[in-house]
Amino acid sequence: MTFLRSREAVLTGALLVLLALIATRFPGFIAPANLAAVFNDTAPLIILALGQMVVILTRCIDLSVAANLALCGMVAALLNVAFPGLPVVVIVAAVTALGAALGAVNGLLVWKVGIPPIVVTLGTLTIFRGVIFLISDGAWVNAHQMTDPFKALPRSALLGLPVMSWCAIAVIVGTAVLVWRTALGRSFYAVGGNPHAAVYTGIDVGRTQFTAFVLSGALAGLTGYLWVARYAVAYVDIAAGFELDVIAACVIGGIGIAGGIGSVGGAVLGALFLGVIKNALPVVDISPFWQMAISGAAIITAVILNSRTRRAKGRLILRQTEGHA
C-alpha cells in the first residue's frame, strides 16, 4: 500500500508505460535479451548514479564524476599498454583506488577547506580533464593496443549476463546494504537531512561528506575501466558531459537535491529510464535530434511530480463537523 504511493512505484509505472509505448512501434525492444542489453548499456549510468546519490544525500554534488571516470579510464588503458602482463584485476583495483583518491581530493576540499561542493567539483572537473590530456599527450589509446583480457572482462558472460551488468548489480546490492543497514549509510541521510542535528548525535558532518565523495570517486574509477574496456578506446573526451546524465538520473529518481531524501531504487529506476530512452530512440525511428528535448522534458516532469508528492500535507486543525453559528 505504501509502496503503491511511493516514488519508486510511480517511476516503475512510468518505465513500464514507456516500454509499452516503445513495444507498439518496435516489439523486439522488450524481448528479454534486448532488455538485458539495455540494462548492460545502462550499467555505467546506474553505477555512477548510485555514487552521485550518496553524495547528493549528504547535501553535496559531484560534477567531476565524468572527468574522474575519463581520467581513471585513461590510466587503466595506459597501464594496460605499458604493462601488458599486468593482470586485469590489478588494473581494476588500481583505478578504483585512483578514483577513490580523486574523490578524496574533492572530499578534503569540502571537509577541511570548506569550499562549497559545487565550486570544488566545477574546478576539479576541468582539472581532471586537463590531466588526462597531459598524461596521454592528447593521443588515443586504440583497441589493438589493448590486450584481449583487458577488453574481454566487461563483456564476458556469467550466467548469461555480461560482467558489466554484474558489476552494476553488485553495486546496487552493495549500496542498498550500505545505505539501509549500516550506521554510515544512515548517517548519509542524517547529514543531508539535518546537518545541525547530525552534530548533536555525534556524526561528523564533514567526514561523512568526505566518505561520500570517496565512494562516488571509487565507483567512477571502476566505471572508468568498464567504459574504456567496453568501447575499447580511451581519449580525453570520453564521457564528456556524462555528469549531467548522472545528475539527471538522480533527479528523475527522486533524489532530493537539497539532501537527505532518496533511495537506491529511485536512483536505479531514474538511470534505467534515461537508459531506455537513449536505447529506444534509434530503434523506434524517432530522429535522434529529439533525444535531448525528451530527456529534458522527462527531468522537468519528474521534478514537478516529485515536488507534488512530497508537498507537506497541510495539517487540518478545523473539524469538518457542524458549522459554527
Next chain:
Amino acid sequence: QDDVRIALVVKALGIGFFDAAAKGAEEAAAELGNVELIYTGPTDTTAEGQIEVINSLIAQQVDAIAISSNDTDALVPALQKAMERGITVISWDSGVAPAGRQMHLNPSSNPLIGNMIVKLAADHLPDGGDVAVLSATSTSTNQNIWIEEMTKVLPEYPGINVVGTVYGDDLADKSYREATGLMQTYPDLKAIIAPTSVGIVAAAQAVVDAGKVGQVNVTGLGLPSEMAGAIESGASQSFAIWNPIDLGYSATMLAYELSQNGAVAEAGAEIPMGRMGTLTLDENMEGAMADPFVYDASNIEEFKSIF
C-alpha cells in the same frame, strides 16, 4: 634566421588523424628548413574554440594558417580578419566558405570519396542488401558532402539499399549505441558505412559485441592504426582513407607557397606541393590531393604502425 611560422589548426587536439597530419606537416617544415610549425586546435570540436585559437594566432602574427574547420561559415569573420592582417589562410580536410580562405585542399575529390564508401560496401555484397550510414555530427561539413555524393551514385549500385543515416557525434559511446540500434532496427542489415574514423571503430566494436561478425560488414573511412583490430576480427573487410601524413604535408607546402613564394590562388592555378606534385585549383579555389587508398587484411600490418 628568418623563421616562417605556419599554424596547422585542427578540429580538436588529440584525434589520431590530425596527429598524423601534424607529422606530415613537421616533415614539410623540416624539408623547407626555415619553417616553425605551430600545431594547435581547440579542446573540443567547436567553432567558438577555433575562433579563440585563430585570434591568438593573429595576435602572434603568424605567416600562414592552414585550418581544418569545425564550421563552414562561423570561422569566416575571424579568418577574414587574419587575411586583412596579411596572414595567408588556407583550409584543408574540412573546408571554410570561400570568403574565409584563399584556397581549400580536399584530401580527395568529394565525388571520389562518395563513390568509394559505397563501393567498399557493395564489393562485398554481390547480391545487394540493406546498408546504413553512421556519420559523425549532423553538422560535419565533409561527412555531409560525402553522403550527398554517395546518394548521387547509388543508382549505379543496384540492390544496395541505404536504409538510414544516424549520427554518433564522433563520440565512441554514442556511435556504439547508434550502431547497435541500427542492427536491431534492421535485422537484415548487411553493412554499416561510417565515413568517420571515430564512428567506424565504434561500429566495428558493436558488431563484434553483437556477435554479428560475418553478417554485418563495417566499412567507411578509418585509420589503419585504429582499425587494425577490426580487420583482424573480421568485423571490417576493408576501409579507405587518404594518407593524413600526406595531407598535412601538402597543406603546409601550399601555405608556404602562397605566403612565401608568391603563388596566387586563382582558378586554374597549379601550385606545387613538394613530393606530392602539384595541385590544380578549380573555380571555387579548391583542389583534390589524391585518391583514397583502400586497406584490408593484405596491407593493414604494413600501415598500422605508421598512422
Next chain:
Amino acid sequence: MTDTSLHRRLPDRLTTRTQRLLRSWEVLLLAVAVAIFTFNALASPYFLNVWNLSDATFNFTEKAMIAFAMALLIIAGEIDLSVAAIVALASTAMGYALQFGVGTPGLVAIGLGTGLACGAFNGFLVTRLGLASIVVTIGTMSLFRGISSIVLGDGAFNGYPASFAVFGQGYVWWVITVELAIFAVLAVVFGVLLHRTNFGRAVYAIGNNPTAALFSGVRVDRVRFILFLLTGLMAGLAAVCLTSRLGSTRPSIAMGMELEVVTMVVLGGVNILGGSGTIPGVVIAAFVMGLVTFGLGLLNVPGIVMSIFVGALLIGVIALPRLIGKLRA
C-alpha cells in the same frame, strides 16, 4: 537591560571606505589580474598590442554579459544552468526567422524575446511551482538545446544580413568593439542595479534569508522571477552577439558556456550559496579569465591545459582566504 536611559550615539560605521576596500575580495582579485597581466606581458612579445588585446576581449565579453545577471541570481540564492542552452535556442530562433526574411532589428528582437521567454519559463517553474532552480535548469538546459536540435536537425542557419554583423564584429571607436562597449555599459547598469537600488537590496536580503525577506515586505517571488527574466534576457543578448560574431547557428553553439559563466561569477567572489558578492568582482573575474586564456593562447598552450589553470585558479582563489583564516584561528 532597561536600567538606563542613557542613550549612546551609535556610529554609522567603524571602518573607513579605504579599509573596507583593502580587505575586499575585489582587491585580492585585482592583484591576481595584475600579476597575470604582468606575466603575460613578459612571456609573450605580442601581448602588449592594443589590437590583440581588443581581440582578446571576445574571450569573455559574451560570457560576462550573462555573468552579470547570473551574479544577481546567485546572490539571490538561485542558479540558472540553462543559459548556454538559451543562447542556442535564441540563436536558432533568429536563424529560423531569417528564413522568412526578417531584418536585423527583427532578428535582435527575436533573439532577446526568446531569451526572455526562456527566462520566464524557468522563473515560472521556480517561483510558481516552488521547484529547486538547479534541477529545473538542468532540465530546461536539455529541453532548450533539444528544441534547437529538433529545429535545426543536421542543418545550420547562415546568411545573416551584413548589418547584423555589427554586434559581434563591429567597432564603436578605434579598438573598442561593440561587444566591449555593451559589456562596459552592462557592467555599470548591473553595478548600479545591485549596489545602488532598492531592487539590489532586496536581492541581498532574499539571498541571505528568503523567509525573513518575505516577512519584511520584500516581494520575494517577484524579485526572483525578474532575475530569471533578466538572466534569460542577457542570454538572449549574448546569443545576438555570438550569432553575429559567428555568422551562423548550429545546435552546438555555446556548448558548455554555463559552466564558464558560473566559474566567472564564483571567481568574482559571489558566494555560490547566495547572499554576497559584487559586480566589480565579476568584472575583474571576467578580465582575469580573459587574460588567462588569451595569455596561454599566445603561448600556444592547448585549451584543455588552460582549463587546468582556470580550475586551479577557481579552487585556489577561493581556498586561499579560507586557509589563511583557518591558520589564524
Next chain:
Amino acid sequence: MTDVPVLALRGVTKTFPGVTALDGVHLSLFAGQVTALIGENGAGKSTLVKTLTGIYRPDGGSIEIDGVPVRFATAQDAGAAGITAIHQETVLFDELTVAENIYIGHAPRTRFGLIDTARMMREARSLLASIGATLDPATRLRDLGIASKHLVAIARALSIDARVVIMDEPTAALSQKEIEELYALVATLKAQGKAILFISHKFDEIFRIADRYTVFRDGQFVGDGLMADVDQDQLVQMMVGRSVDRVFPPRTHSPGAELLKVVGYCHPTEFADITFTLRQGEILGFYGLIGAGRSELMQALFGITKPSKGVCRIDDRISVIRSPADAIAAGIVYVPEDRGRQGAITALPIFQNVTLPSLRRTSRHGFLRMAEEFTLARTYTERLDLRAASLDQDVGNLSGGNQQKVVIAKWLATQPRVIILDEPTKGIDIGSKAAVHAFMAELAAAGLSVIMVSSEIPEVMGMSDRVIVMREGRMVAELAGAALTPQALVRHAAGIGADKTKVAA
C-alpha cells in the same frame, strides 16, 4: 541523599569569537535529584549543555564523573559516558523513521556489523510505550506533529542508558497535558536514581519539580543550593543581579476609535469565521493552546498566507492584503514568533535590516540614499536603546535580545498603525520580559494598536484590554473586564463546558 555528585563541573570555560559564554562555572548533579539551572537569556545554559554532551569542547576546566575527569570528542562519547540530553532545539531527522531517530548513532548491530532493524524496532516500541507514547516506530518523522516529535526526542534521550539526564527547556513546545506527563516522567527518572538537570524560565515548574538550583549570570556561576531554602524573589535577584518589578505596567490611556475590522476570515485548513475589531491604542490579546491557529491567523492578516474568504477594513476602507508588502502599506506589521528564521537577516548590517521595509521612503526613484538610511536606522535603534558597536555591524553578532530590538525597530520605522506581536516573550528571561511589557504599554499609549498573541495567562491578563480566545482555528470567546479570569481563559481554550457565548466587553 548522597554527597558525592554523579557529575561535577569545575571551572569550565567556553569562549566564542567575541563572547565568553561560560566563565569558569561550577555545577554538581546528584543521583535521584533534579537540579534546576536558571539564568537570563544568553547566560550560557545551553552552552553548558552542549559542553556536557560533547558538542562543544571546553576551553578550560574539567568535567568529572564520579570524581574521574572525562573528555568528550563527540556526542557519542558523552552518551557512552552516561550523559544524555533533550536539547533546546529539535535535533531530529525528518526523513528517517521514528526508530532510526531514536537509535541513530547507537543502533543495535547484527553479528555482521549491520544494523539489526528488527531489534531496533522492537526496542523502540517498548521504549516509546514506557513514556506513554503510542507511536509506530516505523513511521517517518515528517509525518508526525510537533508534540509527537518532541516525544521522539525524549525517547531518543532515554534510549541511552544514562545516569545523567539533561532537559533544556523541555516544556516550551508542549501543551499543558503533555507537560503533566513530562513531570511524571521526571519523577520516574528520579526514582530510578538518575541525576537530572532541568533548564527552564518558568518559575512555577522549577518550584514544582526541582530539588536543587544553580544560577548563572552572563556566563558566570552565581550560586547554588536547595530549592527549599529560597523563594522566587531571591532567585530572580541572583539571576538578574537586581530585583525585578513583576507588576505589569499600568495602562493609563483608554482605547480610542475603531481602527481595524476583520470580518469572516476563513482559511481552508487553519481557521474559520474570524471576526473582530481593534481600536486605536488598544492591546488585544489572543489566547489559546499551542496549535490553536493564532499564528496562522496573524500571518494571514499580514499577507503571508491568503485567507479563502473574508475582508479586512481599516478606517472603514476595505483593504486587500495579498502580501506582506500590502500589509505594510496598510499600516499592519508583524513581529514573528520564529525570530531566527523570520525575523532579522543576520548576515546583513543593522541599518539595512531596519530600513528594508521602509526603503520606499529612504530611496529616491528606486535608488538608495545611504545617508537617509543611517538617519532612519539611528532614530529607531537609539529609541530602543540598542546595544551595538555601530549601525554597520552584522545583526548576527548581536545577542538575541538585541536582535529582537532590531526587528522591532524595523517595524517601528515603517510608522505602522497596527503591530502584531506573536509570542513576544516566549523563551525570554524575566528581566527582558518586563522591558517588553513596558514597551508594549508605551506603544499603545502612543496611539498604536497592538495585537498580542500569547500562551501565558498572566501576560494575557496583565497586558490586554480585551482577549480573544481561539480553539481549533475558531474564535470561541471574547473576554474583557470582569469576565476576563484565568478560569474562563482555560475553560474556553480547552473547550471545557458547552458555553460558547460571547461575553460583551
